Amino acid sequence: MVQEKIRFQPFSPEPIGLIDEQGHWIAPFEHGLSAEQMRHFYRDMLAARILDEKLVVLIRTGKTTFVAPHSGHEAAQIGIAHALRRGHDWLFPYYRDMGLMLAMGLPLLEIFGQTLGSAADPAKGRQMPSHPGCKKLNIFTVCSAIASHIPPAAGAAISMKQRGTQQVAVCTFGDGATSEGDWHAGINFAAVQGAPAVFVCENNRYAISVNIAKQTASENIAVKAHAYGIPGYYVDGLDVLASYFVMQEAIERARAGHGTCLVELAVNRFGAHSSADDDSRYRSREELAAERQHDPLPRYQRFLEKQGIWDAQWANELRIEIAGELEAALQEALQAGEPDPLEMFDDVFAARPWHLEEQRRLVAEELG
Amino acid sequence: MVQEKIRFQPFSPEPIGLIDEQGHWIAPFEHGLSAEQMRHFYRDMLAARILDEKLVVLIRTGKTTFVAPHSGHEAAQIGIAHALRRGHDWLFPYYRDMGLMLAMGLPLLEIFGQTLGSAADPAKGRQMPSHPGCKKLNIFTVCSAIASHIPPAAGAAISMKQRGTQQVAVCTFGDGATSEGDWHAGINFAAVQGAPAVFVCENNRYAISVNIAKQTASENIAVKAHAYGIPGYYVDGLDVLASYFVMQEAIERARAGHGTCLVELAVNRFGAHSSADDDSRYRSREELAAERQHDPLPRYQRFLEKQGIWDAQWANELRIEIAGELEAALQEALQAGEPDPLEMFDDVFAARPWHLEEQRRLVAEELG
Amino acid sequence: MPNMTMVQAINNALDEEMSRDQRVMLLGEDVGKRGGVFLATEGLQQKYGPDRVMDSPLSEAAILGAAVGLATHGMRPVAEIQFADYVFPGIDQLFSQAAKLRYRSGGQFTAPMVVRMPTGGGVKGGHHHSQSPEAHFAHTAGLKVVVVSTPYDAKGLLKTAVRDDDPVVFMEPKRLYRAIKEEVPGDDYLIPIGKAALRRQGDALTLVSYGGPMVETLKAADEMAAAGLKAEVIDLRSVMPWDKEAVLNSVAKTGRLLMISEAPRMASIASEVTATVSEELFDQLLAPPLRVTGFDTPYPLAQDKLYMPTVTRILNAAKKLLDY
Amino acid sequence: MPNMTMVQAINNALDEEMSRDQRVMLLGEDVGKRGGVFLATEGLQQKYGPDRVMDSPLSEAAILGAAVGLATHGMRPVAEIQFADYVFPGIDQLFSQAAKLRYRSGGQFTAPMVVRMPTGGGVKGGHHHSQSPEAHFAHTAGLKVVVVSTPYDAKGLLKTAVRDDDPVVFMEPKRLYRAIKEEVPGDDYLIPIGKAALRRQGDALTLVSYGGPMVETLKAADEMAAAGLKAEVIDLRSVMPWDKEAVLNSVAKTGRLLMISEAPRMASIASEVTATVSEELFDQLLAPPLRVTGFDTPYPLAQDKLYMPTVTRILNAAKKLLDY
Ligand SMILES: Cc1ncc(C[n+]2csc(CCOP(=O)(O)OP(=O)(O)O)c2C)c(N)n1
Ligand SMILES: Cc1ncc(C[n+]2csc(CCOP(=O)(O)OP(=O)(O)O)c2C)c(N)n1
Numbered sequence A, B: 001m002v003q004e005k006i007r008f009q010p011f012s013p014e015p016i017g018l019i020d021e022q023g024h025w026i027a028p029f030e031h032g033l034s035a036e037q038m039r040h041f042y043r044d045m046l047a048a049r050i051l052d053e054k055l056v057v058l059i060r061t062g063k064t065t066f067v068a069p070h071s072g073h074e075a076a077q078i079g080i081a082h083a084l085r086r087g088h089d090w091l092f093p094y095y096r097d098m099g100l101m102l103a104m105g106l107p108l109l110e111i112f113g114q115t116l117g118s119a120a121d122p123a124k125g126r127q128m129p130s131h132p133g134c135k136k137l138n139i140f141t142v143c144s145a146i147a148s149h150i151p152p153a154a155g156a157a158i159s160m161k162q163r164g165t166q167q168v169a170v171c172t173f174g175d176g177a178t179s180e181g182d183w184h185a186g187i188n189f190a191a192v193q194g195a196p197a198v199f200v201c202e203n204n205r206y207a208i209s210v211n212i213a214k215q216t217a218s219e220n221i222a223v224k225a226h227a228y229g230i231p232g233y234y235v236d237g238l239d240v241l242a243s244y245f246v247m248q249e250a251i252e253r254a255r256a257g258h259g260t261c262l263v264e265l266a267v268n269r270f271g272a273h274s275s276a277d278d279d280s281r282y283r284s285r286e287e288l289a290a291e292r293q294h295d296p297l298p299r300y301q302r303f304l305e306k307q308g309i310w311d312a313q314w315a316n317e318l319r320i321e322i323a324g325e326l327e328a329a330l331q332e333a334l335q336a337g338e339p340d341p342l343e344m345f346d347d348v349f350a351a352r353p354w355h356l357e358e359q360r361r362l363v364a365e366e367l368g
Numbered sequence C, D: 001m002p003n004m005t006m007v008q009a010i011n012n013a014l015d016e017e018m019s020r021d022q023r024v025m026l027l028g029e030d031v032g033k034r035g036g037v038f039l040a041t042e043g044l045q046q047k048y049g050p051d052r053v054m055d056s057p058l059s060e061a062a063i064l065g066a067a068v069g070l071a072t073h074g075m076r077p078v079a080e081i082q083f084a085d086y087v088f089p090g091i092d093q094l095f096s097q098a099a100k101l102r103y104r105s106g107g108q109f110t111a112p113m114v115v116r117m118p119t120g121g122g123v124k125g126g127h128h129h130s131q132s133p134e135a136h137f138a139h140t141a142g143l144k145v146v147v148v149s150t151p152y153d154a155k156g157l158l159k160t161a162v163r164d165d166d167p168v169v170f171m172e173p174k175r176l177y178r179a180i181k182e183e184v185p186g187d188d189y190l191i192p193i194g195k196a197a198l199r200r201q202g203d204a205l206t207l208v209s210y211g212g213p214m215v216e217t218l219k220a221a222d223e224m225a226a227a228g229l230k231a232e233v234i235d236l237r238s239v240m241p242w243d244k245e246a247v248l249n250s251v252a253k254t255g256r257l258l259m260i261s262e263a264p265r266m267a268s269i270a271s272e273v274t275a276t277v278s279e280e281l282f283d284q285l286l287a288p289p290l291r292v293t294g295f296d297t298p299y300p301l302a303q304d305k306l307y308m309p310t311v312t313r314i315l316n317a318a319k320k321l322l323d324y
């Protein structure tokens, strides 16, 4: 859908918000969403939250080795997921996007297969948890190296433009990623080519322990768009509809041939950086408690209440239904068992050269 | 000298200029320069131009292997040279800064020694011409890798701040350099530390053959400062006094503890990219002819005329004097002869490990 | 058959591949109007337009990373790094993205791309226009590495690289761009990656090299031949994978191996080849496998010639092997 | 003497060097309040302040490049790269700036800096938290490279590295951070860079290794010893320069060399050591020098243990050498 009119201005001093803390719709335009659509946003945010809780449990019970919790990012991630054309547009995600990928339709079995590194992982258990990918859905497999996916996103967008595929490349990353040289080089290339790429910063103001104040001296992340001659949108990422409508405008703007842009979604990180982190070392519990007051789910619930479509029983049933789906997929992923050790030598190249054949033989003999 | 008042505004839509094409002083303030000072700017610009011509001759006569002509950059480079505290502040230059380094007092013998790679080169003929450096003058030895000197400049500036040395790190580069990841990473680090670094782009709108339009989509280079929360000054680099006064304000601002900034000096590149380049392949002779109409030297001469201190005979004597100094230094550098081949194994480390001793012995035996 | 220099053969290969396959495109610094600083892409932008022959911003990370994205989205990018020395600001895109994409995605995503780069010394380029970084690529799983030494091989191997389904680093010894002219078929032919070329037959000893030093290696072999000593000369052409079979067969015959390369010695391709031969042919060896390599110093402009394996240095080492 | 783990010994070395010399400072991602993700810098920011223990932005190029500038301006920076795998986005600062600064300036400018990095596998880190990139550094002239395997060595070598006048890459096998506790002097001592440590005396064969696989290498040696075969075990500790003398002396005695390393095999430190030994000890060798190394694949999380040299793999190779 191409915007009839432009709704949002880049470089706003304050983040763009459409729903206030009390849940009022404060935008100068009608949201025009059906009850069904409005509930869908809630369902996906809830599923993301439940998945996050589930992954943390898997860590505690020693069933998996790593998770980067996304609680606090749900509104931003679900806004993105609803704004792009699933299976048509491409997503270049990062490790904190499990909620986003879930909402994009990444199969639960693949999610848990990857999390457990079991044979149910299409990537054969080769990467750490929180690093999925899916060719069918055009979800570019996550790479641990921060910002290393930015230039590839630029390249894919250049290909989309040259071949007129009407696709858009959406690329997500954190605030810390904006300091990497590859972040700069990739966005600059996309912008100078006018490629249909939307770069999205999920700004939770922390890079592990490093506060944004030590990361950059810029007013916010959105203003960095000036360096590339593209619009930079500063958005309240705790507001799922602000995230959705701005992302939609940014994506359709790119699809319509108006080029690259940057979107900053201001979020909170409710958990530690990852299961390997202890954030009490660098973040006061008071600060965290204050952040938790701004939880995207209750805020959106208040919106649904104001819209008169909130139903507590429906929400409870939803929670049970989702939990059930997750548990079922988890069990199936566990059943799948271990990947074959000799797969270690596959997919280095399309075919194995002599030295990998030799190395494979060595291990095969060892395993008897 | 710390500015009493701030004279220049960052992010001006038009380049800051103080002398117009006809040579009129058009600034809202008095320049307050003595005749001596005004002549000094001319002398240094003229010397830079003559050096450039001399180096091109050395190429034609096969006496050297490389030069990156700086004609068209003289006003910018001399403005920089006069604004910093020589021998106190640090310069992190690039290969097109021979005019700047000459004006900073880099000895002619070292310049020609490096150009010829003769024994008169303090760096023992190891690098290409146009790659000098001088510890005494705090001129960081030029490195060919574009933008690789930006993070080191940031680091030096951080050291200056921590140790309160009252020094400033001035770092120069071209427009193409701004696309490198290291350019972004280095400036961001300096800015977030509030380090006394002034990053200066000599924007000649070409990176070899690549026009600025293919380099970046930003309005100009100065606006890229928004990404780092620092001021960006957009300056007419064909105007030596605009370059000087803005650089002076930028440097003293940094020295006074107000942190990092970015200066764009808009210049022309009158020659090919280098002696290895043929710019007729990508730049029309008409475009070039038009640029040559805006030569920084005649413009400044008109300024001196308007100031009533232009003296044609003085200028001619000056030309002869400079040419003589250059020729004398060239001859001395030629006399110095070849560097010792075995120096190839020195300065890899403070001392030679066993493997370099072995390799050195091999060559020593070969040379008999 | 037309006579071509190496740079002409490369230009011809790119031209043929671009007209054969719409997905093939070039990107890099100055590859457009300028035709590349060595003119390898001369005339191609005029012929195929600025989209398929794209001048990139001055960033190797942008070039290599965009190539990954272009490739995985279905194009066949041929990226040019202006000098091999300048691959390092962008090398993480090769190491973290290109080399590992097929593996980390379990074969879902791939990066069929070629990275062309002028390599090696001998052109008075000093520190940053002379290095030979092939060992860095070979040590990184997921990259194929080719280093050519003749116009004929350059065309045949480049065309193969463009059609390969994995990332290929294609290294062009800049000092050979215009040094040799030879007959190169004006039409389509392919040379497989991983197969060495036998340049001289002999039984006295085996000289193995690749890229630039093939010139000095062959000169040395010919001098020996004139003195009645026939050396077998193998040009690896590909260093990852390298043709172990060809090398072992030859050394099994001669019992003597001299490996010549201009890259620094420490942990190099030369180390790999001699280490492997010692492991596998221990009993057939009549003398220790020796290496003549570049030195473990930055590349010194003043000693542009002395740094690289000289004919004298090769002959001295060969003599040591034969007198052993 | 206090008992320390490797990470405690490193923390202690940094603490001592910072109190000894005002110019010594630390910078890197999360080195401040967080104390580094492995707690190597724990408590140091509280003690020395945010200027001397500086949290950097998330850019390895910024960290390494700033270290070059800090060093050449007179500081003694110790940069931390959070995982060795992440050195590549900034490696040009090491290769083009740090490694070549003394050389290109004719000795006028230098970069006395240390680059610390957790390295190697065994912690379920997958592709980007498991790699062993030492060969890239060793292949690049101008860098010294240390890979430690004990708390005692870690302290002594780190202190030496901090005082060295050239850039030193200091690699810390993360799987050993807390694996071993041993007595480490609470006061000042130095271990020279470039000197190996003899871990076991023996005459049956020589096992050479460094870093993480020292664990499996010693286990294998002890199993052999139990079976009555005494292997000599050398821990290189420094891989650039590596202690050729120590290795040659031992192999001259045993006639058999097994080189063990977890880095990929192709053009590796292991290749360099076996190639050199074959070159220089040809006549004394009773069997071909063999290598047990990591595989030439990206590092697979699922095979975290199998990828690295296992005790079985080492024993099998040793048997091959002894039965030869
Ligand atoms: C190139 C690189 N350097 C360092 C790391 C280690 N690391 C992993 S996550 C992280 C912080 C990322 O912060 P941010 O970009 O803000 O994303 P967030 O985790 O906050 O969502 C760091 C430093 C890495 N993965 N890649
Ligand atoms: C990292 C790196 N990549 C490529 C090059 C090759 N190169 C040398 S100069 C140059 C263009 C630089 O243009 P600009 O920064 O505008 O400076 P100018 O020469 O115009 O003054 C290029 C691409 C290099 N030296 N370093």
Ligand SMILES: [Mg+2]
Pocket (backbone or CB within 6 Å): A174, A175, A176, A202, A203, A204, A205, A206, A207, A208
């Ligand atoms: Mg963050």
Ligand SMILES: [Mg+2]
Pocket (backbone or CB within 6 Å): B174, B175, B176, B202, B203, B204, B205, B206, B207, B208
């Ligand atoms: Mg330029």
